[in-house]
Amino acid sequence: MCRSIRTLFNFDPPATEDEIRAASRQFVRKLSGMNAPSKANEAAFERAIDEVAASARTLISSLVTTSDPRNRDVEAARARERSYRRFDPRA
Numbered sequence: 001m002c003r004s005i006r007t008l009f010n011f012d013p014p015a016t017e018d019e020i021r022a023a024s025r026q027f028v029r030k031l032s033g034m035n036a037p038s039k040a041n042e043a044a045f046e047r048a049i050d051e052v053a054a055s056a057r058t059l060i061s062s063l064v065t066t067s068d069p070r071n072r073d074v075e076a077a078r079a080r081e082r083s084y085r086r087f088d089p090r091a
Contacts, residue, residue, distance in 0.1 A: 009060050012069035017053075020060070024052040 005023045008015035028048045029035055037045035 008056070009063050010065050010067065010069050011072055011075075013072075015060060020056050021049065021053050024049050024056055027052055 005026045006019070008019055008023060028045060032041075032045065032048075034041070034045070
C-alpha cells in the first residue's frame with residue numbers, strides 16, 4: 001500500500017482526527033491515482049475522504065487487543081533506525 005499511511009491502532013495517545021484524515025486522504029489519492037483532484041472531481045474526492053475517515057474511525061474504535069499500547073516516540077525512533085540502515089551511504 002502507501003508507505004506514507006501509518007498504523008493508527010493501539011497507540012498511546014490514540015490517533016487524532018488529523019491523523020485519520022491524513023491517512024484517508026493518502027488512501028483516496030492512491031485509489032484515484034490523483035494527487036489533487038480537478039475542480040470537476042473535487043466534491044467526489046472530498047466525499048470519499050470523509051467516508052474513508054468515518055470507516056477508519058469505526059474500525060479503530062471497534063478493534064480490541066490484549067497488548068500494551070505502543071509509544072509513538074519509540075516507534076518513530078525505530079523507523080528512523082530502519083531508514084538509516086536501509087539508506088546508509090556507507091553500506
